[in-house]
Amino acid sequence: SDHPFLRGADAGGVAGSPLLARLRGEATDAPPSVWFMRQAGRSLPEYRAAREGTTMLEACVRPDLVAEITAQPVRRHTVDAGIFFSDIVVPALLAGVDVEIRPGVGPVFARPVRTSADVAALPPVGDAFEAALEPIRQAVRLSVGELGTTPLIGFAGAPFTVASYMVEGGPSRDHLRTRALMRSEPETWDRLAAWVAELSGRFLRAQVLAGASAVQLFDSWAGALGADMYRTHVQRHSAAALAHVADLPVPRIHFGVGASHLLRPMLEAGADVMGVDHRIRLDEALALLPEGTPVQGNIDPAVLFTSEQARFAEARAVLAAGAGASGHVVNLGHGVPPDADPQVLTDLVAFLHAQR
Numbered sequence: 001s002d003h004p005f006l007r008g009a010d011a012g013g014v015a016g017s018p019l020l021a022r023l024r025g026e027a028t029d030a031p032p033s034v035w036f037m038r039q040a041g042r043s044l045p046e047y048r049a050a051r052e053g054t055t056m057l058e059a060c061v062r063p064d065l066v067a068e069i070t071a072q073p074v075r076r077h078t079v080d081a082g083i084f085f086s087d088i089v090v091p092a093l094l095a096g097v098d099v100e101i102r103p104g105v106g107p108v109f110a111r112p113v114r115t116s117a118d119v120a121a122l123p124p125v126g127d128a129f130e131a132a133l134e135p136i137r138q139a140v141r142l143s144v145g146e147l148g149t150t151p152l153i154g155f156a157g158a159p160f161t162v163a164s165y166m167v168e169g170g171p172s173r174d175h176l177r178t179r180a181l182m183r184s185e186p187e188t189w190d191r192l193a194a195w196v197a198e199l200s201g202r203f204l205r206a207q208v209l210a211g212a213s214a215v216q217l218f219d220s221w222a223g224a225l226g227a228d229m230y231r232t233h234v235q236r237h238s239a240a241a242l243a244h245v246a247d248l249p250v251p252r253i254h255f256g257v258g259a260s261h262l263l264r265p266m267l268e269a270g271a272d273v274m275g276v277d278h279r280i281r282l283d284e285a286l287a288l289l290p291e292g293t294p295v296q297g298n299i300d301p302a303v304l305f306t307s308e309q310a311r312f313a314e315a316r317a318v319l320a321a322g323a324g325a326s327g328h329v330v331n332l333g334h335g336v337p338p339d340a341d342p343q344v345l346t347d348l349v350a351f352l353h354a355q356r
């Protein structure tokens, strides 16, 4: 394989990345490592220019455009990783499901999936899907080339978060229909979640084999579930998605919003690193996790809209709270808001890189 990891430590690629060392839980005296969820996208004028005249999902299957957008925040902010520009619903699109991303709304599915017949009508996931992943593989290769010594993080949506969009038909505040389906028709739910897990797992694997150096499974909305519901109805499906890359030498990050009560079961789904949101301090999160678990997070995105003094104080506090971890990669507690000032992010990265 031509994966950067498998080429050996002297290949001059991403092997010396302190961010990757931290995700593996290895000690390094390098300056703090940082990237931002949603660093590519709407907060950047160069993103809006590149995307002009192209829908979000059209952009996701244009390898040259994906590589350009993936590289933009790395060039501008000098963050320590690129996040692959795509979306959690891209695998469903490539499988042939009727989905769009509405500007200002998010993913919208033309035919919500709510009954056992709806699940049975989902397209099969096999050779045709693998062939449809080709633009993704090509986009990853181009992105890795653009990024040079900066590692690329691949990602996928976790079964609960993706299935929630499918069941609800679009974004939802409380995911009520999805949670009701789990309780009233657990077998229907299981077949839907297993279908998503297969799709997301293959999407992750394709990115790693094409050159991504780490992966993140986004279960953004898992925090809507109690720990018992998570363990009973969700955990094994997320585990199935992550199992698709278990044999590959890449750290697996798992992230949810408002999911402090799920840190342990989400780690036990087969992750190596826990992404932590801003609702819990990193030292408190570490106390809930087995010794030696690397963590990622968790600057409150709200400080992007405060004074620099307040922002840097929060950054220092996050570094101090993560200092006891065997590996800590700095990130926001959730994604960059679209109206964030890009210069604020650039300055925050420079501030972090000047700390020890």
Ligand code: 1CP
Pocket: 036, 037, 038, 039, 040, 041, 042, 056, 083, 084, 085, 086, 087, 088, 089, 101, 102, 103, 104, 105, 106, 107, 155, 161, 170, 171, 172, 218, 220, 335
């Ligand atoms: O109009 C536009 O430009 C589209 C906005 C946009 C962008 C830039 C969407 C629609 N998705 C993306 C890219 C994206 N999505 C990335 C790559 C860029 C990066 O991170 O820098 C990633 C990793 C995602 C993942 C994603 N999509 C998640 C998980 C991360 C998170 O923020 O919690 C989720 C929940 C989605 C669904 C989605 N897609 C788009 C929107 C606006 C949403 C959220 C809708 C909602 O509130 O439910």
